[in-house]
Amino acid sequence: MTGRKIKTFAVLLPLALTACGGGDTQQNIAALDNEIGVNGADPALMSALGDQIMVDPQLAAQSNKDAIRPPSQPYSAQLPAETVAAGKAAMPKDGELMKAPAPTKASSQAFAAQEQAITLGGMAARQKNPRTAGCAAKLGYSAGWAARMPADMPLHPQARVVEAAGTQADGCSLRAVSFSTPQPLQTMIDWYYTRAMKGGYSAEHQLKDGQHLLGGTRGRDGAAFVAFLSARDDGGTDIDLIADGAK
Numbered sequence: 001m002t003g004r005k006i007k008t009f010a011v012l013l014p015l016a017l018t019a020c021g022g023g024d025t026q027q028n029i030a031a032l033d034n035e036i037g038v039n040g041a042d043p044a045l046m047s048a049l050g051d052q053i054m055v056d057p058q059l060a061a062q063s064n065k066d067a068i069r070p071p072s073q074p075y076s077a078q079l080p081a082e083t084v085a086a087g088k089a090a091m092p093k094d095g096e097l098m099k100a101p102a103p104t105k106a107s108s109q110a111f112a113a114q115e116q117a118i119t120l121g122g123m124a125a126r127q128k129n130p131r132t133a134g135c136a137a138k139l140g141y142s143a144g145w146a147a148r149m150p151a152d153m154p155l156h157p158q159a160r161v162v163e164a165a166g167t168q169a170d171g172c173s174l175r176a177v178s179f180s181t182p183q184p185l186q187t188m189i190d191w192y193y194t195r196a197m198k199g200g201y202s203a204e205h206q207l208k209d210g211q212h213l214l215g216g217t218r219g220r221d222g223a224a225f226v227a228f229l230s231a232r233d234d235g236g237t238d239i240d241l242i243a244d245g246a247k
Contacts (some may be wrong), residue, residue: 002024005161016175037227073104091128092215095193096194097187097190098190098193098194099190100189100190100193100203100205100214101193101207102203102205103205103207103212104205104206104207105206105207105208105214106206106207106208107135109193113211115185128210128238131222131224131244132174132224132242132244135167135170135172135173135174135244136165136173136174138166138169138170138172138174139166139167139176140162140165140166140167141164142164142165142166143161143164143167144164145164145165145175145176145177146159146161146164146177146179147175148166148175149175149177149243150173150175150223150240150243152195152198152199152200152223153192153196153201153223153225153241154195155179155241156179156181156183156188156191156239157181157237158181158182159177159180159181159207160180160181161177161178161179162178162179162180163177163178164176164178165177166176168220170245173244173245174184174242174243174244174245175241175242175243175245176240176241176242176243177240177241177243178238178239178240178241179238179239179241180232180236180237180238180239181236181237181239182234182235182236183236183237184198184231184235184236184237185210185212185229185230185231185237187237188229188237188239189212189214189229190204192214192227192229192241193205193214196214196216199218201216201217201218201223201224201225202217202218202221203215203216204216210230210231211228211229211230212228212229212230213227213228214226214227214229215224215227215228221245222244223243223244224243225241225242225243225244225246226241226242227239227240227241227242228240228241235245
């Protein structure tokens with residue numbers, strides 16, 4: 001049925017209802033329904049209206065952004081489980097961790113890099129090691145750098161990476177990663193202290209306002225590292241780790 005014919009019926013219908021009695025009205029309505037619904041219907045239109053509606057259940061579950069109540073789950077993918085390893089380093093057994101020395105009171109300069117920096121690059125640029133600071137300007141951001149930490153200063157196997165950056169340009173070998181682990185603060189301090197000792201680094205432990213700094217250098221190749229560690233409310237640990245694998 002054409003659009004003009006449908007409009008004609010819409011105009012005539014109220015006039016027919018006004019002019020006729022109750023019985024005639026019902027007959028007119030039935031006649032119009034019959035013509036619109038059967039005799040005068042477009043077969044393609046009726047077939048399309050009669051087909052079953054296809055619905056993607058996954059998209060339908062997220063299609064309530066304008067609803068009064070919020071969706072039952074976030075649209076983005078969930079964070080990986082805490083048991084997902086971010087690096088290849090093996091977890092030391094309970095008896096293999098060395099006990100880190102008690103922290104000394106930090107100087108005001110020691111934590112300035114983290115307190116003043118907004119990005120990982122800014123933190124690296126404020127390190128007192130001139131090589132690390134010089135390479136910081138070449139950092140590029142990508143989660144892939146988290147898997148390219150120096151073998152002797154890796155991410156913890158339960159690391160959940162928040163941000164990662166690194167560079168291998170112009171002789172630099174710098175990595176900077178912000179991550180968390182479900183392990184308690186003291187365990188992570190001992191874990192990285194053990195890594196430093198086994199890797200031939202010196203290791204200095206400082207404390208300021210509940211935040212710990214563990215850092216050191218290695219004389220034979222100029223490698224250096226610094227880790228800022230703080231306890232999380234859920235019992236885990238937040239860590240910012242910068243490692244310069246200089247040679």
